[in-house]
Amino acid sequence: MSEHHENGEQSQALVPTTHFGYQEVPETEKEQLVKGVFSSVASKYDLMNDLMSLGVHRLWKRFTVDLARPRPGQRVLDLAGGTGDLAAAIHPRVRPNGSIVVSDINAEMLAVGESRLADKGIIAGVEFVEANAEALPFPDREFDIVTLAFGIRNMTHPERALSEIYRVLKTGGRALILEFSHPRWPGLQSIYDLYSFNLLPRIGELIAKDRESYQYLVESIRRFPDQETFKVMMEDAGLARVEVFNLSGGIVALHRGFRMD
Template sequence: MSWDVNKKTTHFGYREVPVSEKANLVGEVFRSVAPKYDLMNDLMSLGLHRLWKRMTISEASLRPGDRVLDVASGTGDLAKAFAKIVGKRGKVIMTDINEAMLSVGRDRLADQGIIGNVDCVQADAENLPFADNYFDCATIAFGLRNVTNKHAALASLYRVLKPGGRLLILEFSHPTLPLINTLYDLYSFHVIPKLGEIITRDRGSYQYLVESIRMHPDQETLKAMMLEAGFEDVDYLNLSGGIVALHKGFKY
């Protein structure tokens, strides 16, 4: 289950590409979709992504004064909610490897007056530029599947968390019922790319997004990866029949 440091290729959707090229290819996808990212999220998930994120916010169990790291923060939905909970004494750092996405998120939060306790840092999840044992909570929502070396990202997240800190991973996963899986496949491969073509004039990026979901580890595999990274009390909650899963683990 360990990442092979000598591995020369990795998956980009269903394609095998050189490891050195994946980050740039993913970057191109998100530079393309950034301007209409929120609209497409609402359309693709029929608004359900808002409920999934509310569950993540609840499970984070934050308190005033906490330090929170939101990795692959995108347009800042979680960061916005976290900033309100931790208050002036707390701190939220939103990161994304993609400057276009981070810029959209930063501008969005600034427009809503949420700037005092939120910092934006362009960063790679595999090598987070933060001190050891610093954050009370770390989250990554719909971003881990785009990371080239997921083992390195999990190790990096573990390092920056305080003892007693917790990691939450919200990600598309594998439906648990055959009927849901069949319907989900039909919707994913026939509707989502077409929506991308109509709304963003970019079918290819949404074809990749659909394929990247299918290539992401299933619930039990991701749980095992978190345990391997050092997290304890790891568990997950299937949402919408397993279309999405919320994994949670602790650093002790």
Template sequence: MADKTTHFGFKQVDWEEKQRRVAGVFDSVADKYDVMNDLMSLGIHRLWKRFAVEQSGARPGQSILDLAGGTGDLAARLSRIVGPEGRVVIGDINASMLNNGRERLLDQGIAGNLCFVQANAESLPFPDSSFDCITMAFGLRNVTDKQKALDSMFQILKPGGRVLVLEFSKPVAPGLKSIYDLYSFKVLPLMGRVIAGDEESYRYLAESIRMHPDQDTLKSMMERAGFEDCDYFNLCGGIVALHRGFRF
């Protein structure tokens, strides 16, 4: 596979190199990730995540996997729903993000039903049919082999369970694309440089959004993995989409 290439933002890199480069990005931004999320989205990312939790169907006693769970935003909400009889596993490939999330949730006194696992979404280290629900917020676009990750999620989801993928997507509202492009490629890197001291990582984040599959393509990929009744919800004019699928 050494001669196989994939995209890292707008650049083409060796297939196996992308994971290392993405790790470098998140090692760099981990300490400022929460602050930048609030600034970049004007706090709206919290509403997107709240909507994802509402669509999760989480109930007391369930087991939930939050992939790319890094800072623990979804996990904190989900842990309160599943309660002491349930569990929420936070999985993230990046140790820096995982450590930041662990410290943040411990500071909030949220720990009893949480556990943290460093895991690659393409080959999840859990038995088949382990989870009632799998969530992944703003992480799939950074995975090298997205189809393989969706296949792996399907394998470890219980029959009757659901998967939720919250991700930046393609604007569908009239006139929104040009404004969004201006913000992404001019304002966002500038904010990265001034606030996080890292312009290049935030330029990559903007580029990675453009390279991510659009709404219908991702829906088809989920169906290919085996998920049924797949649908999606466009949020903020399609800047973000929440995809949902079930295993029956």
């Protein structure tokens, strides 16, 4: 083997990779690939959520807001806030003198969210910021509450996002992370697999005209750590008193942790 060929193999091996669904891709490419997925589905994202979960995602989000316990005057950050579901529910609870920042890495998703909230008259005390959750443009100890629903599994380095969440929380502040997880009820996993791998991409093809994006979303759910593993990740980032709430038999889990220092 030539020296040139050996060097080429070595340099290729040194390129860090990560998963994009079931594919292995260079870390540097995942962010753009994920952006492409959500740019493609932004206009149909809420409709697809209703269809895929039979509307139950609204109950999961309501439970998240109730457990966040936002109060008047508090400042809240909704990461991967996309189309504004959580922001719309939180906003009246922090007003009249509180505020909420909706942050997302995807401009198309933010545009849909801003339009939706404006249509509901939710304008005062709301800010939309295009940002990467792994490097947030906010000061330390800025927020009383950080929420993140169905976004962390799409991040290249979720541990960096968790560290950033910890950094921007005030002492006593809380983080609530809602994400698809691993079913806990006996027999539920096989039913869930049948539904998600066969029906969800088909629904994506029919409604959003994008089978590939929903195939990725299904695969990304399977690659995400289980409840206990993710709990440890939150603790490693500095969050304390981390609790896990399994919803719908563990199909979805809500993790809540606090910054105590």
